[in-house]
Amino acid sequence: MDADLIQQNEELRRQLDEARQELERQRRCGRTFQAMIEKSHDGISLLSGDVRTLYQSPAVERLFGWSEDAARQMSWEDFTIPEDRERLQQVVSAVLAGPSAEVAFEFQIRHRDGGLRSVELVATNLLHDPDIAAIVCNFRDVTDRRSAERELLDFFNLSADLLCIAGLDGRFRRLNPAWERTLGWSTTELTSRPWLDFVHPDDVDATVREGAKLAEGATTVRFENRYRCKDGSYRWLSWTSKPDNGHLYAIAHDTTDRRRLESQLAQAQKLEAVGRLAGGVAHDFNNLLSVVLSYSELALKDLRPGDTLRGDMEQIRKAGQSATQLTRQLLAFSRQQVLQPRVLDLNEVLAGMERMLRRLLTEDVELAILPGRPLGRVLADPGQVEQVVMNLVVNARDAMPGGGKVAIETANIELDETYAAAHEGVSPGAYVMLSVSDTGMGMDAETRARIFEPFFTTKELGKGTGLGLSTVFGIVQQSGGHVWVYSEPGLGTTFKVYLPRTDESPRAESARPDSSDTLRGSETVLLVEDDASVRAVVVTILRKSGYTVIEAENAGDAILSCEQFQAEIHLLLTDVVMPRMNGTQLAERLKLSRPDMRVVYMSGYAAHAIVHHGVLDAGLSFVQKPITPEALLRKLREALDA
Numbered sequence: 001m002d003a004d005l006i007q008q009n010e011e012l013r014r015q016l017d018e019a020r021q022e023l024e025r026q027r028r029c030g031r032t033f034q035a036m037i038e039k040s041h042d043g044i045s046l047l048s049g050d051v052r053t054l055y056q057s058p059a060v061e062r063l064f065g066w067s068e069d070a071a072r073q074m075s076w077e078d079f080t081i082p083e084d085r086e087r088l089q090q091v092v093s094a095v096l097a098g099p100s101a102e103v104a105f106e107f108q109i110r111h112r113d114g115g116l117r118s119v120e121l122v123a124t125n126l127l128h129d130p131d132i133a134a135i136v137c138n139f140r141d142v143t144d145r146r147s148a149e150r151e152l153l154d155f156f157n158l159s160a161d162l163l164c165i166a167g168l169d170g171r172f173r174r175l176n177p178a179w180e181r182t183l184g185w186s187t188t189e190l191t192s193r194p195w196l197d198f199v200h201p202d203d204v205d206a207t208v209r210e211g212a213k214l215a216e217g218a219t220t221v222r223f224e225n226r227y228r229c230k231d232g233s234y235r236w237l238s239w240t241s242k243p244d245n246g247h248l249y250a251i252a253h254d255t256t257d258r259r260r261l262e263s264q265l266a267q268a269q270k271l272e273a274v275g276r277l278a279g280g281v282a283h284d285f286n287n288l289l290s291v292v293l294s295y296s297e298l299a300l301k302d303l304r305p306g307d308t309l310r311g312d313m314e315q316i317r318k319a320g321q322s323a324t325q326l327t328r329q330l331l332a333f334s335r336q337q338v339l340q341p342r343v344l345d346l347n348e349v350l351a352g353m354e355r356m357l358r359r360l361l362t363e364d365v366e367l368a369i370l371p372g373r374p375l376g377r378v379l380a381d382p383g384q385v386e387q388v389v390m391n392l393v394v395n396a397r398d399a400m401p402g403g404g405k406v407a408i409e410t411a412n413i414e415l416d417e418t419y420a421a422a423h424e425g426v427s428p429g430a431y432v433m434l435s436v437s438d439t440g441m442g443m444d445a446e447t448r449a450r451i452f453e454p455f456f457t458t459k460e461l462g463k464g465t466g467l468g469l470s471t472v473f474g475i476v477q478q479s480g481g482h483v484w485v486y487s488e489p490g491l492g493t494t495f496k497v498y499l500p501r502t503d504e505s506p507r508a509e510s511a512r513p514d515s516s517d518t519l520r521g522s523e524t525v526l527l528v529e530d531d532a533s534v535r536a537v538v539v540t541i542l543r544k545s546g547y548t549v550i551e552a553e554n555a556g557d558a559i560l561s562c563e564q565f566q567a568e569i570h571l572l573l574t575d576v577v578m579p580r581m582n583g584t585q586l587a588e589r590l591k592l593s594r595p596d597m598r599v600v601y602m603s604g605y606a607a608h609a610i611v612h613h614g615v616l617d618a619g620l621s622f623v624q625k626p627i628t629p630e631a632l633l634r635k636l637r638e639a640l641d642a
Helices: 002-039 058-064 068-072 082-095 143-158 178-183 187-191 201-215 256-302 308-333 346-360 382-398 417-422 468-478 532-544 555-564 583-590 629-641
Strands: 043-047 053-056 102-110 116-126 134-141 162-167 172-175 221-228 234-244 247-254 342-344 365-370 377-380 404-415 429-438 482-487 493-502 524-528 548-552 571-575 598-603 621-624
Touching: 043 058, 053 068, 058 068, 082 102, 082 116, 116 143, 162 178, 172 187, 178 187, 201 221, 201 234, 234 256, 256 308, 256 532, 256 629, 342 346, 342 382, 346 365, 346 382, 346 404, 377 382, 377 493, 382 404, 382 429, 382 468, 382 493, 404 493, 468 482, 468 493, 524 532, 524 555, 524 583, 532 548, 532 629, 548 555, 555 583, 571 583, 571 629, 583 598, 598 629, 621 629
Parallel strands: 365 404, 524 548, 524 571, 571 598, 598 621
Antiparallel strands: 043 053, 043 134, 102 116, 116 134, 162 172, 162 247, 221 234, 234 247, 342 377, 404 429, 429 493, 482 493
């Protein structure tokens, strides 16, 4: 008996120890569980069947400001906004529908400070569990995440760049509104077809190759291609694409305008380089033509009307005059001709040219001149403006071999910042527009890009030099204006010339000597010219006309001759461009000792010594090479008689 009793006591003691250990384990678990609940950033609440708070973890108060005691006195309607209450009631009904029912949803809770917090909530019905007997609510504050998502969505929607998520099957999944703003296609239209359907045919192969790089493991690819707009035009897009989790994430920047400006800049640089070359050739050629034209005219004066050599000499002079026109066109294109501007009314210029313009056109071409009134004035060289009009009209005529209509229009125009931004080199301001339109064959984009290049022509061999429009370009640019062409194949062409308006008033023109006798003189002229052939022919012209001539090859010789010659020197006739000392520097030096000496400059192109931006400095007398006897003598008499 004693042994049995001892054994029973030992068993009871063992069971009691196990019970104590289990109780301690449960207490430790309870403390661990309580610590987890109290330290958790997520909130936990226990609700009764009538959705009243039975318990809430400390995180609830930290997140939303309401204490457990306060929450016990409030209903869910007190926590929520009116917009969520109907949906919340549906969720409660779903949770109460049966044991272990679980519903996840998101709604907004009103914070104690009056603000709103976004909450993700998972509610589980454990009312049937006697150990819990409550609806267990686990919720997380997602306010900051939702705010960040909204900001990201705003960026997605408001971005000027084109953003997209695409599948590896070649179709768009999601697009931001910039796509429709840029290309004109709706999101539905873009997502309903493979993206390659919108890529320019010439860019499809390259686009496929770039996509293949991503499929082969490339983390990022960058490339450019053209996408078709809904109106049929194309826009250049610069892409950065990255694959992730079976999708492609890409951003595209519209580079169309940048490419257009780069193309315009490259074209301008090319024209500038060709212009410098053309100007240099024209300068040297003008010296040769001065000799050819001057000697041919001097020879013609000495030949009798029936002389057998007279016809040959006439042909030489005629060829020289044609070559002169060629060099003037080259100088006009290179913006190196010397302009002698006047205040002009373009309507008056057109009125004076109308008869000549009608003679230029064939009978099947109708000419309409539409003068704008009132019309501002421009400061331009009248001869150069006439050249612009004539070249544009001839170009229009040649574009209508079957006949048509040419319209010349003038108007006052204000070019704003928007226009200037879209047209390289244009400054906003007040302009006078001269437009020449035709109903001819028009031009494609490739032709339009080259029409102002010298020697570029679409005409048959022998039908044109390719200098007409390049001359227009050079004259307008040097006059401070701009010229733009608008044309489509089969829809005709319009050239618009914009010249800056001026507030200056016209000046009265001085009378010029008429007869050859009045061009003679007896004065002394100091001639400075570094080209021996030009110097020789000028000496011949002046001496035959009665002048005393002192020759000098350069500025140093001229200064020495001026010091040694004791009598009066009435006029200095000097080339502008010379080595070591130019013509204007020489004139300033000599006028220190001979202040009454008149000066006439000679040049084949616009040297900076006598012009600013191609416009002759005020008060200077100038004779343009190639020199002809009459033009030279007339300019000398104007200077001496002034």
